[in-house]
Amino acid sequence: xxxxxxxxxxxxxALVALDEDPLVRxxxxxxxxxxxxxxxxxxxxxxxxxxxxxxxxxxxxxRVPMFRxxxxx
Numbered sequence: 001x002x003x004x005x006x007x008x009x010x011x012x013x014a015l016v017a018l019d020e021d022p023l024v025r026x027x028x029x030x031x032x033x034x035x036x037x038x039x040x041x042x043x044x045x046x047x048x049x050x051x052x053x054x055x056x057x058x059x060x061x062x063r064v065p066m067f068r069x070x071x072x073x
Contacts, residue, residue, distance in 0.1 A: 004054040012036050016045060016067055029066045044070040 005011075012030040017023075031048065033039065046068055051061040 004056040031066045032068045046070045
């Protein structure tokens with residue numbers, strides 16, 4: 001569908017509510033998820049800033065917030 005995301009498939013997306021203001025939501029990725037079927041709504045998350053690169057724009061990256069399960073390290 002979108003060639004720029006092809007190298008990232010499969011991936012897990014999330015709509016993350018912030019503790020500081022639960023009305024604010026961030027659409028992002030969940031990273032380091034070994035089994036997506038075990039994910040639960042309202043699971044505590046931690047933010048990690050990672051470079052996001054696309055094969056359609058070589059040599060360029062943007063640092064974006066991504067999230068992982070808080071106890072997943």
